[in-house]
Amino acid sequence: LFEAVLAHVPPPVGDADKPLQMQVTTLDYSEYLGRLIIGKIHNGTIKAGQQAALIKEDGSIVKSKISKLMGFEGLQRVEIAEASAGNLIAVAGFADANIGETLACPDQPDALPLIKVDEPTLQMTFAVNDSPFSGQEGDFVTSRQLRDRLMRELETNVALRVEPTDSPDRFGVSGRGELHLGILIETMRREGYEFQVSQPQVIYREINGQPCEPYEMLILDVPEDGVGGCMERLGQRRAELQDMQVLGDGRATLEFVIPARGLIGFRGDFMRVTRGEGIMNHSFLEYRPMSGR
Numbered sequence: 001l002f003e004a005v006l007a008h009v010p011p012p013v014g015d016a017d018k019p020l021q022m023q024v025t026t027l028d029y030s031e032y033l034g035r036l037i038i039g040k041i042h043n044g045t046i047k048a049g050q051q052a053a054l055i056k057e058d059g060s061i062v063k064s065k066i067s068k069l070m071g072f073e074g075l076q077r078v079e080i081a082e083a084s085a086g087n088l089i090a091v092a093g094f095a096d097a098n099i100g101e102t103l104a105c106p107d108q109p110d111a112l113p114l115i116k117v118d119e120p121t122l123q124m125t126f127a128v129n130d131s132p133f134s135g136q137e138g139d140f141v142t143s144r145q146l147r148d149r150l151m152r153e154l155e156t157n158v159a160l161r162v163e164p165t166d167s168p169d170r171f172g173v174s175g176r177g178e179l180h181l182g183i184l185i186e187t188m189r190r191e192g193y194e195f196q197v198s199q200p201q202v203i204y205r206e207i208n209g210q211p212c213e214p215y216e217m218l219i220l221d222v223p224e225d226g227v228g229g230c231m232e233r234l235g236q237r238r239a240e241l242q243d244m245q246v247l248g249d250g251r252a253t254l255e256f257v258i259p260a261r262g263l264i265g266f267r268g269d270f271m272r273v274t275r276g277e278g279i280m281n282h283s284f285l286e287y288r289p290m291s292g293r
Contacts, residue, residue, distance in 0.1 A: 138194025237262030
């Protein structure tokens, strides 16, 4: 029995004897340590207090000291002195690190393939609540408090963009979609921030003199009796069916290409059509010429 268990143990990840390579996959922020980079060590060994090199997206190299090294025990972070290939760690000491960049040995810096973070496709305006009922539901209501909270969100939310507007009480916030911005809004509301938001607007671009809009790859996993309803509603939103597979358990997988604006408000309609049994996922595909109004 023991030999059978060992036969199913996956081999160790990477090689501890090779130069250090760790790719940044998540960011966090601490008021005491600053930006924390989190990822799995692909190769090599890392020690607290050692010098390391961060290979940036543009190929430049930033060298710094690892001021704090932490590992994980369950959901808790614990300070450790050393970690090797295969370990998940959090590192402090690199204030300008971003998703996809590589933490490497300063003597032999070798970058891992870069992770691409999707660009924002939707924009909303976050503004101070100036309605007659302002100040009745939140503890943080001023433009300074709103701005500080959005700037703090940028430390860890790499797909978010915050831009000033012509009014000091309004901020343009761009995100990856309705769900991305919706989670931010709900999180801030639960933290006691009171503000108002505008309707989401798609971010258009002009490419080679032609107006273009973002398109998404949409994948649906739905019951078979919900296929017709989904196709009908997505057709009204200018979606194009790319692939359809009927599974053996009474479900079907549909793959669409759809303009990002066609997804605004679709999630609620989708849950009604599939009676709560559907699963949807979408990711940015590319910018294409506008498909009409």
